[in-house]
Amino acid sequence: MPLTPLDTPRVSPLAGEDYLWTLNFGPQHPATHTTLRIVIKLDGERVVDAQPDIGYLHSGFEKIGEHLDYNQYVTVTDRMNYVSPIANNVAWHQAVETLLGIELTPRCRYIRVIVAELARISDHLLSVGAMGLDVGAFTFFLYAFYQRERIYDIFEALCGARFTNSYTRVGGLMHDMTPLVVEKIRAFVREFPATLHDMERLLNRNRIFVDRTRGVGVLTREDAIHRSVSGPVARASGVPRDLRKDEPYLAYADFDFQVCCAAAGDCFARYYVRMAEMRESLRIVAQAVEHLPAGPINVGPEERAALPGKSAVYQTIEGTITHFELVMANRGFVVPCEEAYAAVEAPNGELGFYLVGDGSNVAYRARCRPPSFLHFALFPHLIRGHTLSDVVAVLGSLNIIAAELDR
Amino acid sequence: MQAGSAMNEGSDILLRQLGAQFPRLSTSAFRGQTRIVVPRDELLELLRPLKERFGFDMLVDLTCVDYLHHRDATDRFGLVYLLVQTESGRRLTVRVYVNEPDLSVPSVVSLWEGANWLEREVWDMFGIRFPGHPDLRRILLPEQFTAHPLRKDYPLQGRGERHNFPVLTRSQA
Amino acid sequence: MAVDLPDNVLISNLDALANWCRKNSLWPMPFATACCGIELMATGASRHDLARFGAEVFRFSPRQCDLMIVAGRVVMKMLPVLQRIWQQMHEPKWCISMGACASTGGVFDTYCVVQGIDRFVPVDMYVPGCPPRPEQLIQGILDLQEMIQRQGTVAGEEFAARDRQQPKRALRELPILGQSPELRRAR
Numbered sequence: 001m002p003l004t005p006l007d008t009p010r011v012s013p014l015a016g017e018d019y020l021w022t023l024n025f026g027p028q029h030p031a032t033h034t035t036l037r038i039v040i041k042l043d044g045e046r047v048v049d050a051q052p053d054i055g056y057l058h059s060g061f062e063k064i065g066e067h068l069d070y071n072q073y074v075t076v077t078d079r080m081n082y083v084s085p086i087a088n089n090v091a092w093h094q095a096v097e098t099l100l101g102i103e104l105t106p107r108c109r110y111i112r113v114i115v116a117e118l119a120r121i122s123d124h125l126l127s128v129g130a131m132g133l134d135v136g137a138f139t140f141f142l143y144a145f146y147q148r149e150r151i152y153d154i155f156e157a158l159c160g161a162r163f164t165n166s167y168t169r170v171g172g173l174m175h176d177m178t179p180l181v182v183e184k185i186r187a188f189v190r191e192f193p194a195t196l197h198d199m200e201r202l203l204n205r206n207r208i209f210v211d212r213t214r215g216v217g218v219l220t221r222e223d224a225i226h227r228s229v230s231g232p233v234a235r236a237s238g239v240p241r242d243l244r245k246d247e248p249y250l251a252y253a254d255f256d257f258q259v260c261c262a263a264a265g266d267c268f269a270r271y272y273v274r275m276a277e278m279r280e281s282l283r284i285v286a287q288a289v290e291h292l293p294a295g296p297i298n299v300g301p302e303e304r305a306a307l308p309g310k311s312a313v314y315q316t317i318e319g320t321i322t323h324f325e326l327v328m329a330n331r332g333f334v335v336p337c338e339e340a341y342a343a344v345e346a347p348n349g350e351l352g353f354y355l356v357g358d359g360s361n362v363a364y365r366a367r368c369r370p371p372s373f374l375h376f377a378l379f380p381h382l383i384r385g386h387t388l389s390d391v392v393a394v395l396g397s398l399n400i401i402a403a404e405l406d407r
Numbered sequence: 408m409q410a411g412s413a414m415n416e417g418s419d420i421l422l423r424q425l426g427a428q429f430p431r432l433s434t435s436a437f438r439g440q441t442r443i444v445v446p447r448d449e450l451l452e453l454l455r456p457l458k459e460r461f462g463f464d465m466l467v468d469l470t471c472v473d474y475l476h477h478r479d480a481t482d483r484f485g486l487v488y489l490l491v492q493t494e495s496g497r498r499l500t501v502r503v504y505v506n507e508p509d510l511s512v513p514s515v516v517s518l519w520e521g522a523n524w525l526e527r528e529v530w531d532m533f534g535i536r537f538p539g540h541p542d543l544r545r546i547l548l549p550e551q552f553t554a555h556p557l558r559k560d561y562p563l564q565g566r567g568e569r570h571n572f573p574v575l576t577r578s579q580a
Numbered sequence: 581m582a583v584d585l586p587d588n589v590l591i592s593n594l595d596a597l598a599n600w601c602r603k604n605s606l607w608p609m610p611f612a613t614a615c616c617g618i619e620l621m622a623t624g625a626s627r628h629d630l631a632r633f634g635a636e637v638f639r640f641s642p643r644q645c646d647l648m649i650v651a652g653r654v655v656m657k658m659l660p661v662l663q664r665i666w667q668q669m670h671e672p673k674w675c676i677s678m679g680a681c682a683s684t685g686g687v688f689d690t691y692c693v694v695q696g697i698d699r700f701v702p703v704d705m706y707v708p709g710c711p712p713r714p715e716q717l718i719q720g721i722l723d724l725q726e727m728i729q730r731q732g733t734v735a736g737e738e739f740a741a742r743d744r745q746q747p748k749r750a751l752r753e754l755p756i757l758g759q760s761p762e763l764r765r766a767r
Contacts, residue, residue: 027658027661028611028640028661028665029640030638030640034612034613034614034617034652035613035658054546054547055545055546055547055548055549055655055657056613056655056657056658056661057613057614057652057653057655057658058547058548058655058657058692059653059655059688059690059692059693060556060563060688060690060691060692060693062532062557063556063557063563063690063691064563064687064688064690066563067563075687076687078615079614079615079687082614082615082618083618085615098438099438101438126618141625142625142626145621145622145625145626145627146625146626146627148622149622149625149627152622162619162713163615163618163711164615164710164711223520225464225465225493226464226519226520226521227519227520227521228465228466228467228519228521228522229521239493241493241496246496247496336437337477337478337479338437339437339442339472339487340437340438340440341440341468341489341498341500343467350467352467352468352489354468354470354487354489356472356477358477358478359478364472364476364477365472365473367468367470367472369467369468369470369489373524373525373528374521374524374525376524377521377523377524402613402614403614403615406547406655407547548656548657548692549656549657552656556691556692561691562691563689563690563691564689564690564691565690565691565692566691568656568691568692569655569656569690569691569692569693569694569695570694570695570699572659572660572663572694572700573663573700574699574700575663575666575667575700575701575702576702577702577739578739
């Protein structure tokens with residue numbers, strides 16, 4: 001099966017124009033953030049049309065979701081948006097707990113908020129870092145990556161893995177936060193603003209960066225809503241929609257933070273919104289870590305969702321029954337034969353899962369609503385009329401993660 | 408996700424107005440989410456006023472479920488449209504059921520441009536056609552792929568397509 | 581590579597010198613597809629610096645690289661691209677299969693993921709992990725350097741020897757240990 005030439009005459013009204021030059025951008029290219037392919041029709045250096053060709057990382061995630069348990073599938077959700085895997089875990093278990101109707105403990109909600117916000121900082125660091133790298137700012141990228149290593153240290157002390165953590169479980173978490181982790185988070189909260197300040201000083205008023213990104217790839221507010229855009233890309237176009245404020249989930253209603261928006265809708269606005277969101281996320285983490293409630297992280301044995309501790313299993317009847325229900329082969333979670341959708345504000349946008357349950361503890365259908373998929377569909381609209389070098393800037397500003405795009 | 412009481416009242420008003428206009432509609436609610444089931448031939452007449460009159464301006468997702476092995480199933484495929492009003496944040500789920508052999512549903516690209524790629528993905532994975540779509544072709548799988556993998560009768564490990572390639576040895580390359 | 585050189589001490593010293601040069605200037609071509617690509621980028625970043633082992637630049641052009649690091653799962657649609665890139669690289673070239681997905685298919689035993697790139701391209705070093713830590717990748721590269729030093733020849737005879745290796749036959753496809761009803765019914 002050779003590489004398929006893209007059948008463009010059906011889609012491009014300019015197919016008859018012979019002076020246009022077709023450039024194949026990807027799927028192996030440093031600036032395509034792994035496997036994206038765009039077939040660009042150029043008039044000199046001006047882009048006349050750009051057709052994305054995706055599917056170079058399609059791994060059958062949704063099909064796997066029909067064969068794995070609700071707790072086993074969280075390992076696979078890690079591999080979707082692989083720059084902030086814990087956010088995917090939180091999103092998946094949010095959907096599962098909506099379907100099962102489970103109410104989490106306060107401590108679990110706060111810890112999930114902390115790790116989700118740390119994942120947001122990590123994702124934005126990589127996104128702006130890669131955008132800077134593509135545009136030519138290598139030092140900026142290295143600063144961003146060094147801070148990501150600090151976040152990886154926190155996750156490693158918490159879950160054992162740098163990323164691809166699979167930290168959440170149905171009704172709770174894998175295990176609790178230790179005082180060492182809390183200390184690391186406090187140190188990060190103290191020291192991150194200095195690096196963020198350095199990074200802003202490098203690029204915010206940098207003549208080259210601003211010239212390359214201001215006015216490039218403008219997305220208007222109406223277009224953003226019409227094309228189902230969400231997350232920082234939509235907020236940079238003036239759509240003030242943030243699920244943490246509009247439909248508060250977990251413990252976000254307890255925290256004081258702002259939703260960062262911009263009006264311009266160009267690449268610079270998207271970069272700026274992400275830098276501002278990192279500051280707000282750090283505020284949330286600082287508040288959450290200071291007010292972390294005590295208590296258990298898993299729900300109690302009555303919910304029949306989380307494995308109880310051994311003392312409860314051996315000494316209480318509820319604990320024994322729950323252990324039996326969850327561990328025995330032909331039993332499992334109590335899942336209604338219903339369908340539910342739940343979304344969280346992932347770093348990239350609205351990440352939601354549409355789950356169809358059929359009574360067994362394996363999902364009947366696990367659909368992931370990927371923000372990157374809809375953002376990449378924007379690409380031809382944004383790039384028309386710009387030059388070839390703007391392709392890279394626009395692609396970097398949209399933060400397309402190929403694994404989430406293709407699933 | 409727990410809709411406030413104001414949002415519930417708003418949903419009730421909305422459903423009453425819709426139910427007056429579309430008698431064959433059926434509604435239900437689960438975990439605070441309102442779902443409407445509409446027959447396929449009334450789909451566009453329902454979605455157009457939902458967008459233009461009631462203000463559901465963002466299509467969050469468009470997906471499909473294959474109910475072949477589901478124990479409560481009445482139809483084979485169910486299409487799901489998730490809508491949201493961006494000003495108020497109210498959500499709505501619209502469901503349409505289709506059966507073989509006539510697997511086609513009118514395209515909603517004219518209402519929401521975001522549906523363009525979502526409908527291509529449903530065609531790719533399930534084989535449901537969308538008359539009215541400007542460019543309906545496979546999006547995630549190669550063009551030469553023949554099956555529709557997310558259908559329940561297609562095995563997880565495939566039918567050998569993944570290993571159907573020439574082998575490069577050291578002497579050749 | 582098709583030079584016919586005699587086996588004597590002059591040639592073996594030349595071999596040793598050539599291997600030393602080659603191993604200490606392995607320029608990787610990152611064929612990064614998925615999560616392992618992020619760990620590859622982290623290996624090249626400032627904390628685990630890969631440049632100190634000679635991998636100074638990550639050239640993305642196959643014409644300028646020696647070492648193809650396949651980081652991440654390779655799917656059916658991407659495999660012809662991988663093969664074409666491999667063919668475009670100049671000799672001598674080596675391939676590292678980084679991560680579980682590139683080595684065996686990993687978590688993804690599905691209709692679209694190739695269960696190990698060594699079924700279709702020749703692989704010299706496997707780095708296990710999901711994703712492998714940067715230290716593991718660096719260890720893999722150091723092991724590859726040792727292999728080059730030990731086995732390399734100016735005439736490229738080690739590549740001819742590898743050609744006698746049979747291509748990997750398709751193994752029996754094992755069912756996954758799932759709990760879905762249809763798999764239970766099938767058993």
